Amino acid sequence: MDRVCGIAGEVVTGRDAVPDTAAVERMTGAMVARGPDGEGHWSEGRVALGHRRLSIIDLSDTGAQPMVDPGLRLAVAFNGCIYNYKELRAELSDRYRFTSTSDTEVVLKAYDRWGERFVEHLVGMFAIALVDLRRDRVLLVRDRLGIKPLYVAELADRVRFASSLPALLAGGGVDTGLDPVGLHHYLTWHSIVPAPRTILRGVRKLPPATVRVLEPGRPPRDHVYWEPTYTRRPEHAGWTAEDWQDAVREALRTAVRRRTVADVEVGVLLSGGVDSSLLVALLTEEGQRPSTFSIGFTDRDGLDGDEFAYSDAVAQKFGTDHHRFRIGDAELPAAVGQAVAAMSEPLGTHDVTAFHLICREVSREVKVVQSGQGADEVFGGYHYHQPAAGAARRDAARVLREAFTDHDDLAHVLRPEWLGDHDPSAALLAAHLDRPGADTALDAVLRTDTHLLMPDDPVKRVDNMAMAWGVEARVPFLDQDLVELVAACPPELKSGQGGKAILKDIGRQLLPVEVVDRPKGYFPVPALTRLDGEVLDMVRAALTSAATRQRGVLRTDYVDTLLADPNGHLTKAGGTELWQVGVLELWLQHHGI
Numbered sequence: 001m002d003r004v005c006g007i008a009g010e011v012v013t014g015r016d017a018v019p020d021t022a023a024v025e026r027m028t029g030a031m032v033a034r035g036p037d038g039e040g041h042w043s044e045g046r047v048a049l050g051h052r053r054l055s056i057i058d059l060s061d062t063g064a065q066p067m068v069d070p071g072l073r074l075a076v077a078f079n080g081c082i083y084n085y086k087e088l089r090a091e092l093s094d095r096y097r098f099t100s101t102s103d104t105e106v107v108l109k110a111y112d113r114w115g116e117r118f119v120e121h122l123v124g125m126f127a128i129a130l131v132d133l134r135r136d137r138v139l140l141v142r143d144r145l146g147i148k149p150l151y152v153a154e155l156a157d158r159v160r161f162a163s164s165l166p167a168l169l170a171g172g173g174v175d176t177g178l179d180p181v182g183l184h185h186y187l188t189w190h191s192i193v194p195a196p197r198t199i200l201r202g203v204r205k206l207p208p209a210t211v212r213v214l215e216p217g218r219p220p221r222d223h224v225y226w227e228p229t230y231t232r233r234p235e236h237a238g239w240t241a242e243d244w245q246d247a248v249r250e251a252l253r254t255a256v257r258r259r260t261v262a263d264v265e266v267g268v269l270l271s272g273g274v275d276s277s278l279l280v281a282l283l284t285e286e287g288q289r290p291s292t293f294s295i296g297f298t299d300r301d302g303l304d305g306d307e308f309a310y311s312d313a314v315a316q317k318f319g320t321d322h323h324r325f326r327i328g329d330a331e332l333p334a335a336v337g338q339a340v341a342a343m344s345e346p347l348g349t350h351d352v353t354a355f356h357l358i359c360r361e362v363s364r365e366v367k368v369v370q371s372g373q374g375a376d377e378v379f380g381g382y383h384y385h386q387p388a389a390g391a392a393r394r395d396a397a398r399v400l401r402e403a404f405t406d407h408d409d410l411a412h413v414l415r416p417e418w419l420g421d422h423d424p425s426a427a428l429l430a431a432h433l434d435r436p437g438a439d440t441a442l443d444a445v446l447r448t449d450t451h452l453l454m455p456d457d458p459v460k461r462v463d464n465m466a467m468a469w470g471v472e473a474r475v476p477f478l479d480q481d482l483v484e485l486v487a488a489c490p491p492e493l494k495s496g497q498g499g500k501a502i503l504k505d506i507g508r509q510l511l512p513v514e515v516v517d518r519p520k521g522y523f524p525v526p527a528l529t530r531l532d533g534e535v536l537d538m539v540r541a542a543l544t545s546a547a548t549r550q551r552g553v554l555r556t557d558y559v560d561t562l563l564a565d566p567n568g569h570l571t572k573a574g575g576t577e578l579w580q581v582g583v584l585e586l587w588l589q590h591h592g593i
Contacts, residue, residue, distance in 0.1 A: 005052045005065075006031030006163040006467075007077040007150075008171075009129050011138050011214050012046035014157025019048035023171040027162045028052055030170035033342070033468050042066040042075055046216070047131050047138055049077040067104045072112050073133040078104050079163050080126030080148045081472070083258040088121060111139075116211055119225055123258065123480065127163060127206075138214040144226045145374070145478045146195065146208030146455030149344060149463060153203050159214060164344040164464075165203050169591060175202025176593045178553065181424045187413060188405045188425040190573045191348030191580060192456045199345055199584075200593075208455050228484045230443035236488060241502075244493055247485060249506050255479030256282040259370055267291035267366040269358060269473070270322075272310025274500065274507045274516055275372030279476060281510040283370070284318045291366055292320040295358040298329050300526035307524065313512045325361045329527045333534040337586075342468035346587035347461055348580035349573075350528040355465035363469035371466075373458045374477040377449040378486050379503045380442065380494035381520065389495035391441040396433045399445055401426065403572060413558050413581075428452075442491040450483065531566045531576060539566075539582035547589050554581060 008027035010019045021043050028039060028050030038053035051065040068075045082088070085103035088110055096109045103124075110118040111130055116139065119128075125147035130139045140161060142150050153160045153168045162168045169176070182197040195205035206212055209226040239247075256279055260266050268283065270276045270292040283290045292315050296306025308324060315322035327335075332353065339356040340346075362369055376382050380389075384403035391399050407423035432452050438444035459475065466473040476482070486494070486502075493502045498520070507516040531539065542548065543559050562569055562578040569577040 005079050006167065007052075007065075007079045007127060007129055008050040008162040008167055009077060009160070010048045010171075011159045011161075012157065013159060013214075013216070017046075017157045019043055019046065020158070020171075021048050023160070023173075024048045024050045027160070027167040027171045030167040031162070031164055033470060037470075038064060040065050042068060042077075044075070044131075044133065045136070047075075049075060049129060049131070051077045065104055067100075067102075067108060069105075069108050069112075072108065074108050074112065075131040075133070076104060076108055076111075077129045078107055078126060079150075080124055080128075080143065081261070081474070082106060082122050082124040082126065083261050084123040085261075116213065116223065117225070119211055125474070125478075129161060136216060140206055140212040140214070142206045142208055142210055144209045144480050145450070145459070145483065147459055147463065147475060147478060149460065150206040151198070151203055151344070152206055159220075161206075165198060165200070166344065166591060168203055175200070176591075177201045178551075180418055180420075183414075183418065183553070184407075184410070184424050185428075186346070186348075186584065187410055187580070188407070189453060190404065190457075190571050190575065191346060191583070192453050193345060194428070194452050194456050205456075208451065226480070227437070228487045230438040230447045230487045232439060232490065233488050241493060241505075244489055245502060245505055248482070248489070248502055249509075251479070251482040251485050252278065252476065252506070253282050253285065255476035255482045256370065257286055258479065259474040259476050260286065260288065262368050264368060265291065265366045266474070267293060267362065267369045268320075269362070269369050269371045270294050270311045270314060270320075271372065272307040272312075272314060272515060273372065273520075274503055274511070275375040275477065277310075277314045277511050277515050278503070278507055279370050279372060280314055280318050280320060284320075289318075290320055290370075292322045293358055293362050293365075293369070294322070294324050295354060295361070296324070296326045297332075297354070297525050297527060298326075300329075301530055303524060303526040303529065305524055305526050310515050310518065314515060317512055323361065323365065325358065327357055329533075331357075332525075332527050333538060336528070336535055336538065338468075339465065340583065340586045340590055342464055343587055344460065344464050345456075346584045347457070347464070348575065348583045349457065349461065350525050350575055350579060352461055352465060353528060354525050355462060356468060359466045359469045359471050359473075362466075363471050367470065368472045368474065369466070371462055371473045371475055372477060373462050373473075373475045374450070374454060375500065375503065377446065377454045377458070378477055378483055379500040380446055380491075381499040381503075382449070383499075385442060385445065385495055385499055388442040388445040389440075389491055393439075393441050393444065396438075396441040396444040396448075397426070397430050399441060400429055400433070400448065405571065413555060415552060415555055418553055440491050442495055443487075446494070447487070528579065529576070531578060536566055538586065539578060542582055542585040542589055545585070545589065548585050551588070 049066040066077045082103035085106045127148040127150040128141040185193045195207040213221040294311040299305045339353040388399045
């Protein structure tokens with residue numbers, strides 16, 4: 001497998017146009033960090049593909065991409081990993097001859113065997129661009145939970161796509177004006193901009209669990225291939241809490257085992273919380289002694305800069321090859337700039353820089369890690385999941401509105417021309433929450449968290465920062481079978497004990513008790529949670545620059561108020577408002593927008 005990487009391409013839609021292979025080469029070249037082990041290009045007819053390679057499975061040249069099957073008249077560029085590729089290969093071997101041991105070739109054969117429904121057979125994380133030369137069509141495909149990104153730009157006579165938004169900018173011709181709705185989402189949901197929008201007018205994201213078919217002379221055709229229901233099911237009638245614990249533990253064990261597929265070592269990002277600690281425990285049950293990685297920062301203003309006491313306890317209990325890194329404040333200003341440069345879209349949570357730094361250290365030891373992202377969304381670990389558990393079904397929207405920034409509050413942030421009377425973020429939430437297939441308010445909130453919001457913060461955060469260092473991050477808590485099972489689990493088994501009750505009960509069977517029965521922790525970076533010094537100077541310079549004034553988006557009095565008291569204005573998530581708008585401007589200015 002050489003997939004966790006970057007893909008790019010172009011599909012011509014105009015009659016007399018030809019693919020701009022130079023633009024595809026520029027897009028591919030902009031993703032060297034995502035795939036440092038090689039580059040490939042292919043073009044035929046109205047399509048051009050590019051690929052950057054990170055070698056993880058089938059390290060030979062037979063797994064190189066773009067991969068072409070001349071007999072089947074198929075070509076593919078693929079980012080991600082198919083965890084069940086060996087099983088699929090065995091199933092397909094009676095009909096096809098394989099010339100590599102890569103999962104990429106399995107994708108080609110699976111499409112030939114099952115057509116557009118091939119994706120339903122794939123277990124993994126992936127963004128796929130597949131060219132069917134016989135039928136003159138191109139398929140763009142994204143995994144069920146949006147773990148792997150796929151950005152799209154529709155130009156006058158062509159469609160371009162890439163694994164990162166900056167790669168599309170490198171191709172040229174993209175409308176880089178701010179999208180007012182994307183901006184509204186960013187400020188409402190603490191830097192989350194759900195698919196299909198981005199912060200820019202000219203760039204969209206393929207939504208998770210979507211197959212998009214591009215055919216000449218026809219509009220793009222989208223098909224959503226996976227929508228789990230958040231309802232109680234007849235087959236679970238009579239299950240006790242212990243039955244649910246056993247089922248979830250086995251599903252999580254399977255998820256962890258699946259994500260050990262590689263021809264290289266697989267490590268773990270170990271924070272010392274329940275989620276990542278469970279991954280270590282279950283890997284150990286599989287007979288592995290994983291390398292584990294923890295990071296800490298300098299204590300400041302009464303804030304602890306690390307959670308080493310917990311991660312050390314887990315590493316010691318399971319005998320891991322543990323790596324502990326402490327980062328001094330002097331490193332942070334440069335690291336912030338590097339993290340901003342690595343963002344596909346602006347990410348306003350303070351721990352993005354921490355992920356960037358730990359992935360830098362990980363890259364010196366291993367190419368693949370497992371990480372605990374997604375557990376809070378799937379199992380109900382956020383503070384607002386408690387009121388959702390006690391709310392009537394019709395009040396689900398109110399619960400989420402109270403957890404995020406209100407539309408009326410944005411009148412103090414944005415200039416009037418950027419904020420109309422309509423609240424697009426509330427409308428999107430209501431549409432998602434009101435859909436059938438969720439029994440209770442908590443079911444509806446968890447579904448919205450997992451399928452609408454999560455792909456564009458915790459998942460995007462770890463993908464962007466890991467890939468910046470050529471590291472593949474795998475997320476067992478987002479295994480499709482685990483998510484489907486937990487979606488059906490009675491809400492009270494998730495919301496109890498302050499959240500993630502069933503996961504904590506499983507943790508008590510496997511982990512040191514102090515790791516389970518502790519206050520919820522976050523990635524602590526005191527020097528960024530309280531802004532001062534060089535980092536504050538960076539933010540101040542960005543927000544008072546000529547570029548910000550000419551953009552004319554933020555109210556001057558709002559910016560002045562924040563800069564006068566940098567740490568005195570917090571979002572409902574607990575981050576500083578100054579950091580959120582500062583990262584937005586730092587990202588835009590880094591890309592010359």
